[in-house]
Amino acid sequence: xxxxxxxxxxxxxxxxxxxxxxxxxxxxxxxxxxxxxxxxxxxxxxxxxxxxxxxxxxxxxxxxxxxxxxxxxxxxxxxxxxx
Amino acid sequence: xxxxxxxxxxxxxxxxxxxxxxxxxxxxxxxxxxxxxxxxxxxxxxxxxxxxxxxxxxxxxxxxxxxxxxxxxxxxxxxxxxxxxxxxxxxxxxxxxxxxxxxxxxxxxxxxxxxxxxxxxxxxxxxxxxxxxxxxxxxxxxxxxxxxxxxxxxxxxxxxxxxxxxxxxxxxxxxxxxxxxxxxxxxxxxxxxxxxxxxxxxxxxxxxxxxxxxxxxxxxxxxxx
Numbered sequence: 001x002x003x004x005x006x007x008x009x010x011x012x013x014x015x016x017x018x019x020x021x022x023x024x025x026x027x028x029x030x031x032x033x034x035x036x037x038x039x040x041x042x043x044x045x046x047x048x049x050x051x052x053x054x055x056x057x058x059x060x061x062x063x064x065x066x067x068x069x070x071x072x073x074x075x076x077x078x079x080x081x082x083x
Numbered sequence: 084x085x086x087x088x089x090x091x092x093x094x095x096x097x098x099x100x101x102x103x104x105x106x107x108x109x110x111x112x113x114x115x116x117x118x119x120x121x122x123x124x125x126x127x128x129x130x131x132x133x134x135x136x137x138x139x140x141x142x143x144x145x146x147x148x149x150x151x152x153x154x155x156x157x158x159x160x161x162x163x164x165x166x167x168x169x170x171x172x173x174x175x176x177x178x179x180x181x182x183x184x185x186x187x188x189x190x191x192x193x194x195x196x197x198x199x200x201x202x203x204x205x206x207x208x209x210x211x212x213x214x215x216x217x218x219x220x221x222x223x224x225x226x227x228x229x230x231x232x233x234x235x236x237x238x239x240x241x242x243x244x245x246x247x248x249x250x251x252x253x254x255x256x257x258x259x260x261x262x263x264x265x266x267x268x269x270x271x272x273x274x275x276x277x278x279x280x281x282x283x284x285x286x287x288x289x290x291x292x293x294x295x296x297x298x299x300x301x302x303x304x305x306x307x308x
Contacts, residue, residue, distance in 0.1 A: 015093055036111040048103060055099045063092050066284065070084060073291045080298045 091284055094277030098122075098270060106266040112181055119177050120263075121270050125278035126170035127195075131237070133282050134163035134202070138230035141223035150297060153219035156226060157209065158289040162282045164202050171195060182248055190244040194236035201229045 042048045102121035110117055137159035144152040174192070179185050186192060208225050212218035241247060263271060 015089075015096065036109045037114055038109055039115045052100055052103050055103070056096060059095060059099055063095075066288070067084065067088075070088070070284075070288050073288055073295065076295050077291065080295055080302070 087280055088284055091277055091280040094273045095281060098274040098277050101270045102274065105270050108264050108267075116177060116181060117267075119173065120267065121274040122278075123170060123173040123177060124271070125275045126166045126173065127237075128275045129279040129282040130163045130166040130170060132279050133159050133166065133286065134230060134233065136286075137163060138226050141226040144219060144223045148216070148219065150215070150219070151294065153223070154290055154293045154297075156223060158286050158293065160202060160205055160226065161289070162286040164199065164206070165285075166278075166282055167195070167199050167202065171199060178248075187248060189247050189249055191241045191247055191249040194240055198233045198236050201232050205229055 039048070042051075098121050102118055107115075107117050137156050140152050140156035140159060144156060174195070175185050178187065178192075205222060205225055209218055209222045212221055241249075241251075
C-alpha cells in the first residue's frame with residue numbers, strides 16, 4: 001500500500017515539475033504605461049501565484065476524486081465479471 | 084488507468100498554470116479577462132464534440148438496438164448538457180463585466196440557450212417513459228432532432244446575423260482567428276483538448292457504472308428465476 005502511495009506521489013511530481021519550469025518562463029511578461037490596463041500589480045507582488053496554487057490544488061483534488069471513482073468502478077467491474 | 088487520462092490531468096494543470104501566468108496581448112475592455120478564453124470557450128468545443136458522440140450512438144442504436152448504445156448516448160448527452168450549462172454560466176458572468184449585462188438578445192447567446200433547452204427536453208422525455216426499449220428508441224429519435232436543431236442554432240444562424248457583440252463575426256461563431264495570438268494558441272489548443280478529454284472521462288466512468296449496474300440486476304433476476 002505504501003509502495004503504491006510512493007509510486008503515485010512520484011508520478012504526481014513528474015507531472016508537476018515541467019509545469020513549474022514553464023511558469024518561470026512566464027515571468028518575462030512586462031508591463032507598460034499608456035496601454036490597456038492589466039493586472040500588473042498582482043503579478044509584480046507575486047500574489048498571482050496564490051491564485052495559481054489555489055486553482056492547482058482544487059483541480060488536483062478533483063482529479064484525485066475522479067481517479068478514485070474510476071478505480072472503484074474498475075474494482076466493481078472485476079467483481080461482477082469474476083463470479 | 085488509460086494513458087489519455089494522464090494526458091487529461093497534464094493538459095488541464097498546464098491550462099490552469101499557463102492560462103494565468105502565460106503571455107496575453109494587452110486588450111482594451113477585455114483586459115485580464117481574456118484569459119477566460121482558456122476556460123469558457125473549451126466548454127463549447129467539448130460540448131459540441133460530446134453531443135456529436137451522443138447523436139452518433141443514438142443513430143447506431145436505431146440501426147442495431149442495444150441497451151449499451153442507449154447508455155452511451157444518454158451519458159454523453161448528460162455530459163454535453165453539463166459542459167453547455169457551464170459555458171452559459173461563465174459566458175453570462177463574462178458578459179456582465181465586459182459588456183455590462185448578464186444577458187443580451189444576441190443571436191449567439193440565445194442560440195446557445197435554446198440549444199440547452201432542447202437538450203434538457205431530451206432528459207425530460209427520457210424521464211417520462213417507463214418502458215426501457217420505448218424510452219431508448221424515442222429518445223434516440225429525439226436526440227437526432229436535437230442535434231439537427233443545435234447545428235443551425237450554434238453554427239449557421241450566428242453566421243447569417245448582421246451584428247453580434249460576441250467575438251467571431253463572419254467566421255467561426257465562437258471567436259475570430261485574429262483574437263488569438265501565437266502565445267495564446269499554445270495554451271488554448273491544449274485547453275480545448277484537455278477539457279474535452281475531461282468530459283469524455285466523466286462520460287466513460289458514468290457509462291461503466293451504468294453497465295455494471297445493469298449486469299448486477301441481470302444476475303439478481305437470474306437468481307430469482
